[in-house]
Amino acid sequence: MKLPRSAPRATVRHRTVEANGIRLHIAEEGEGPLVLLLHGFPECWYSWRHQFGPFAAAGYRVVAPDQRGYGRSERPGAVEEYTVLDLVGDVVGLVHALGESRAVVVGHDWGAPVAWHTALMRPDVVRAVAGLSVPPNPRSGGTPPLRAMRELYGGHFYWNYFERPGVADAEFAADPRTTFRRFLYGACGDNPANDPVPAQPLVPPGGGFLDIVAEPGELPDWLTDEDLDAFTAEYAESGFTGGLNWYRNLDRNWRLTAPWTGAALQMPALFVTGDRDLVHGFPGMSELIPVLRQLHPTLREPVVLPGCGHWTQQERPAEVNAALLDFLREAAPPTG
Template sequence: MTVHQMTGSDADFGAITHRTVEVGGLELHIAEQGEGPLVLLLHGFPECWYSWRHQFAPLAAAGYRVVAPDQRGYARSAQPGDISAYTLLHLAGDVIGLIRALGEERAVVVGHDWGAPVAWTTALLRPDVVRAVAGLSVPPPVHGDVPPIRALRERFGDGFYQHYFQAPGVADAELARDPAATFRGILYAASGDSPFSDPPQVWVVPDGVPLMATIPPPEELPGWITEDDIAVFVAEYARHGEHAFTGGLNWYRNIDRNRELLAAFRGSRIEVPALFVAGDRDLTTAFAGGPDRLVAGLEWGLPALRRALILPGCGHWTQQERPAEVNAALLDLLDGLSADG
């Protein structure tokens, strides 16, 4: 077990510990802090446990056991070679397996970006295990009659990033060429400080233009992230070398397969208590037609929705850009569960 000592205010309530847990035959790296009811924090793309650095101490101080894994394919965790090993069924299975490996029976599951569909899906399939669910940035998946990648391609064109990511090896090599530039570019471009977020714009790669040329690194990082933070992300991804981003990209390569595998659950509701948080400058709001339409679309599928919070001026990296508001919303959800008994 290793110990990661946070700096500044994040260190007020002790150290985050790190270890590897075997889940379903895969080794998953986890970071954890605190004791009490279990709260799982699931990161998105291209991130890792460190994306939750501002949540550990406040949640642990409030009496919760906080665990943030590197999900399969990411950072220090195992990276299966088979593309089909990254479906939402696999990922939800990892969550359930991790809860059991931690010696717990139930947990509150929180996800951001790709972690949000994993959290929503786990809550849908295993409400007996998920006490409550919170999704940041990405609402519960809604699958229509047309395969998602085809629908997105028809709506946004061949250069839409999720379609661009489908070809194995292409985006993988471009993103891994200079990881520091990749993290600086992606984290800035999708943030509320970027000119691409006012109003929010979808990520499109024009024909013949290199992927990273569409999101050049900023001359100066916004205040919510530092060069030291970028260095941590780079170091966490170093294990997989030229395949550093392949595991995460393989999640995108299963979008259509997820629709097929979860067809039997189409139209089902997520019945556990729920929270949704997003920024009004998040590109996901552009997919939904704006924050108001996004929130309105939550009502039917989340009958136990406790709150839908839209953060003004916030971009895609919700818990990193606006940690105080996110922490307050999470603690409100958690404390409400305690009050319910």
Template sequence: MIEHHDVELSGIRLHVAEQGAGPLVVLLHGFPEFWYSWRHQLAGLAAAGYRVVAPDQRGYGRSDRPADVGAYTLPQLAGDVIGLIRALGEKQAFVVGHDWGAMVAWAVATMRPDMVRAVAGVSVPPLPPREPQPPLRAARERFGGRFYWNYFETPGVAEAEFGKDLDTTFRRMLFGASGSRPADREPVPPLVPPGGGFLDLAPEPPATLPAWLTEADIAAYVEAFTESGFTGGLNWYRNLDRNWELTAVYDGAVITAPALFVIGERDRAFAGVEAMDAAVATLAPGHRGTVVVPGAGHWVQQEAPERLTGILRDFLDGV
């Protein structure tokens, strides 16, 4: 049974969903999600003999949502995970992340390898070597400000679009980036149309949801974001250039912990097993291989929950 509680860290309070007993596994969600995206893995990994914890990361769900945009940098987000491991009475943990949560997981493994028993990223590989330009500036120049990162930059704009109709927002986002979307809707790169919004990139969701997504799931997302709003999560994107500056000290660093990368076959970021293996192995010499989940899109842990739980269980058990 999932238990919920709050954990007080240094300057931040995180809401946590927890299940099971054994070695600690920390599951980190992405955008726009909250602990609930790991609901299946909480039960599955707990049954396999692990203590599984899925926090609402700062800015999300029932956790604190600092007003300062600068409170959402990658070192701060990684620091939350380190603080959480310690607050739970542990010295080390397995760290698993999806989407933005994967970026945080990779960062924790890079910054504090002594506290990471193993690391797994889902959908997003480790950060590539440092580019000569900050990412938001580079995207702005390359795509004329239409890249979705840049659309998210201006405070209030994406918040207004997403908050107008939460039910529609989550139907379009979750279906639109999933493996269930039509094959002819592949907007790569994701450029927001002139005068349009981010949701224009997603196809119209079907009247009947795909089997992996229920009406109760949509209602859970609507309830969570009615309370939290989107500003906290969007502030993660607004710190991309600041992250580029703050993480310069780690340029060239490698991840020494055993590592695993998992991606959906229909995730827009999937570039083939060999290419992804090579990219991850360069940054994580302990890489155990790239696992591709057939038919899944971006939301792997929700679209193929039993498959991902089994992949993670085998990886963790092997470590």
């Protein structure tokens, strides 16, 4: 039986703000210390639908933007305008555009590296930081990531498929609702293919990404037809190119972040993940996650959710909210 739909309440407000020279659509609710929620790919503000009410009720001002290139936000045309420096600049600009000087920054999937890098680059702006699914990953001094994956998997790793101009863009845009249904089910903990450890996401020769993600017989309890409708509607105009351009900058980001090699987080930090998350299968992750607290002494003990896949805050909202609110009460207690 499906769980009751948990749609954003009418008290979630929508507007557009100017930040870092571009227009960003935001959804917001509540009053108190500012908490920014940064989504991943292929998502938008709606992926945080289960967090608005509980966070606002706990005394926080919750703001979830559509990040650069996504949904209702502005979509620059040049690939080079989607570097990690641009994305961090958007976060800092958004904090200031909202009339604040500091914020707690929480990110999921691609939003997590943006959150971690914002914390590393602008510790004066970030009160506390949390990442879901993707841990703070130290920059290697060896080979840029796209080239490394190309050499390791013969060009079949999904990052390399995504970096090809126009290819994944067209595949995903051909039927966006099918894209979301297969993406969200394929990487979730309810997909038996992800138990115990998801396979490497390798795109077959001559095939597409959707060939490697299963078509669900029925939707898992946490995902409704209304949710699929919402994601599809949010992407109706924007398409997928803006989000894919983030992947196309992975090697450029590797070069740009050289000055922060070996830098450690300076503020309270939290990592939340599921044990069926595909990121756990990425090269080096099994060695990295056990030593995260040695690399970042301000990081709490990671929260690992049994049976949870990649879509952490959507699959397990109650547990994620409890972990984040416990963290927030200590790191950035509400006022009043």
